[in-house]
Amino acid sequence: MKIAVSSDGSDLDAKVANRFNTAKYLLIIDLDTGEHEAVPNPFTTGQHGAGVQAIVLAVSRGAKAVLTGYTSPAVANQFKSSGIEVLTGMTGTIRDAVEQYKKTSSLKASEPEAKSKSVINKSILIHATISAGRQFVNLLPILIGVVLLIGLFNAFVAEAWLTSVFSGNRALDTLWGACFGSIFAGNPINSYVIGGELLKYGVSLFAVTAFIVTWVTVGLVQLPAEIAAFGKRFAFLRNGLSFVLAIPIAILTVLIVNLLGRWIS
Secondary structure (H helix, E strand, O other): OEEEEEEOOOOOOOEEOOEOOOOOEEEEEEOOOOOEEEEEOOOOOOOOOHHHHHHHHHHHOOEEEEEOOEOOHHHHHHHHHOOOEEEOOOOOEHHHHHHHHHHHHHHHHHHHHHHHHHHOOHHHHHHHHHHHHHHHHHHHHHHHHHHHHHHHHHHHOOHHHHHHHOOOOHHHHHHHHHHHHHHOOOOHHHHHHHHHHHHHOOOOHHHHHHHHHHHHHOOHHHHHHHHHHHOHHHHHHHHHHHHHHHHHHHHHHHHHHHHHHHHHO
16 A cells, blocks of 8 residues: 655655645655655645645555645545545654554554444343343233133133134124124233134134234223223224224235235245
């Protein structure tokens, strides 16, 4: 990699020039080989356009960075637009400035690695573990309830009773599913458990879908609390509309699922 340093002399022991535009020399230094070339600056008089000409000189020599005491913001922006890094405020000898640039470059290169290593530390790991533990504790009652619900359903719901209620008539089964879903209430996960068990007993998907929809939208056991909070008119209207709309929603959902299944297969 090559860098250009504004210099008052032609060797590495010369002083860094205070101004880039009017420096006597540009020292083009190859950081990989250590070789350097002193290029006289023909624009030391500081005439109009000297900064642009100095930029062209540095670019033509393949410099990827410029080190100087000071350069105007306009010249600095021109360098940056050409993909050349600009470091100002450099003092001392050219050799000192080069060593300082090497140290700065090595620090920048090591920053991403240091940041990536510091992302995962003990405090974050402990916090994540505690958070995961709390979430598991919060979910544990739901999981236990699901297991118990499956056992109770299998113990108290007879297959013969379900067969007598859900006769296989699509419209009637959907209506019965909506009715049962409206009566019960609880965590939505419980509706999925009961719905899965109903499917195992041969209840149609139409009835199970209506059951799940009304479970989460209609709550007759919670109706007194809803009336107290929002009034009778709102409570009855919301629950009635939810029940009526649950039936066509369930039918459309199953029909679309069946169509998608046939299209995919």
